[in-house]
Amino acid sequence: MLLKSYTKEIFRAKCNPGFQSVHCIAHLDQDISEIIPYLNTQLGGFEYFKDLPAVTFKNSGRLIAVHSDKIAINALKDEEEAEKILEWLKQEINETWENRAEITPSYESAPRPQIIEILKLLPRTNCRECGQPTCMVFSTLVAEGAKGIEDCPQLIGENKIKLEKYLNKFNLEAWN
Ligand code: SF4
Numbered sequence: 001m002l003l004k005s006y007t008k009e010i011f012r013a014k015c016n017p018g019f020q021s022v023h024c025i026a027h028l029d030q031d032i033s034e035i036i037p038y039l040n041t042q043l044g045g046f047e048y049f050k051d052l053p054a055v056t057f058k059n060s061g062r063l064i065a066v067h068s069d070k071i072a073i074n075a076l077k078d079e080e081e082a083e084k085i086l087e088w089l090k091q092e093i094n095e096t097w098e099n100r101a102e103i104t105p106s107y108e109s110a111p112r113p114q115i116i117e118i119l120k121l122l123p124r125t126n127c128r129e130c131g132q133p134t135c136m137v138f139s140t141l142v143a144e145g146a147k148g149i150e151d152c153p154q155l156i157g158e159n160k161i162k163l164e165k166y167l168n169k170f171n172l173e174a175w176n
Contacts, residue, residue, distance in 0.1 A: 002097040003090050005029045006071070010079050024082035026071040033068035035097050037105035042096045044170075046145060047109045058145030064089070113143045113170050121163040123154040130154075142167070 006026040036053045039045070045055035057064040064085070065072045071089060076082045096103065118139040125135070130152050132138040141147040149155055149163050 003093045021075045024073045041106040115139045115143045121159045
């Protein structure tokens with residue numbers, strides 16, 4: 001087992017303590033730098049930073065950053081959700097460590113979805129029901145992993161299925 005324990009720190013953004021979401025940093029008791037490129041392969045990292053090393057994963061506006069000595073997660077509902085994600089990650093880290101002989105490490109960032117390909121499949125009515133000023137802005141957020149197709153209430157039918165299939169290729173959803 002590579003990662004045995006960590007200390008969890010939960011906090012609200014100082015600049016806006018009224019925000020409902022919390023952030024979390026897990027301070028790791030073991031150095032996990034060696035496994036980071038393997039984790040990038042296994043979980044389809046969003047961005048890989050060779051020099052640190054570190055890898056990020058994105059999911060519906062949340063960002064997980066895995067460093068050698070800490071894991072940072074933003075925009076969580078509560079401490080329970082933080083615990084759930086941390087335990088999932090701990091398991092993934094340790095399973096990846098056990099199986100590393102069969103895994104090819106990756107030192108690259110993931111390919112990104114094309115904004116234009118997302119936009120083509122949206123209704124393009126600029127109705128703003130998603131809270132964004134235009135479908136183009138919404139497409140950009142989807143490409144970054146900050147929004148998901150469920151955030152566009154106008155998107156239904158065949159185009160919804162097509163966009164889901166397209167986005168599934170990019171590992172924007174690391175966990176559910
Ligand atoms: S809800 Fe959908 S159709 Fe309406 S502006 Fe947002 S992305 Fe476009």
